[in-house]
Amino acid sequence: LGEKGWTPRIDDNSEDIKKTILILQMMIPNSNTMYRREQISESLKFYVEQLFGGNIKKAAEYFKVANATFRDWYKGRTIPPLNSLVSICLRLDISVVNFFNKVPVLELNNILDAVSSPTKTDVRQKYDHVYIKSYINKYIQQESITSPKSLRSIATSIGCDRRLLYIKYPTESKKIVDIYAKYLKREKTKREENVDIEMKVAIEKLVNSDTYPSRRKVETLLGGRYLIRERKVALKWKSIK
Template structure:
């Protein structure tokens, strides 16, 4: 059977045992080889309901349906995003509006540039907040360890900080190194 429908025997075995599902192109290929319909393959003589599919004109001259590009509404949405407190990426804004990011950038370059700049500022601000938070925690941990007479090793600090690999970030690593130097001076 596998040779007749031109598939590997293991594939046919997996299909018959229910391990793998038969892909639709393979079903069509099998039906063409056997000269039967898919319904006949499954033992169905007729469909229980009458399905009417809409007739579509598939000719090249048929117009493609597109979203209407309303410049005023989109500009208003972009302007609102620019002044919004919660900055979003241009990709996210494009998804919300329902248009391609490149199209928005082409039609509204100034607004898109402002959104991108706002988002970059937001990301930078978030990174600085995170770094400052970790630096404060580092100071507290180093002080706590020095009060206990313990050296602020990387493992002890990471354990208390509950964030591994913080030393890979340059600014935080510098802070940690300065804390170690200060500890050695004490």
């Protein structure tokens, strides 16, 4: 500061510039969204399940974070500093806003390549690949319509390692991951629609019985399906109440 004639030596494509852009995106004037610290843990769980089949250690390795540290972030015991949060978003190639909103990562090729690092020689040859090919094609064409599953779940059903599917059937694996990501997105939308209807019914039932629709009483009537400490659910509860 105050030094004249200084020329910054930062490449326009440097990581510092990319991080700055991600942070600026959180400060868009027309965005009134406020994020809670709990959402970091919720979002990490979402992406660890979608991209790493729930494997926290693999996720920590991919994000280049110590396993114990990442596990604390994942569990919500601590929160990552802003620089680390932005680095995670850079690795996912999404904005911080999309991270908080748990927008599925659909362009998975680079991530899957990084996660599925073992070579072909690491894959055991004892599996019945005629059966595996038939199983995953049947799932994609038929079962995925009514019962979407994660790639990890399908690998478990087959009785093989998930990385085998990535290596031997990369095209099919990507389709399976995409199908499941879209399913999760639809379920999130459906849940947001249902909470409005069920919340109204619960509050009306309490009011009609001369009972104040407190948070706990409404949650009890909802059977634990929705917790009012969730931001969107809380907003519905306040507006309807």
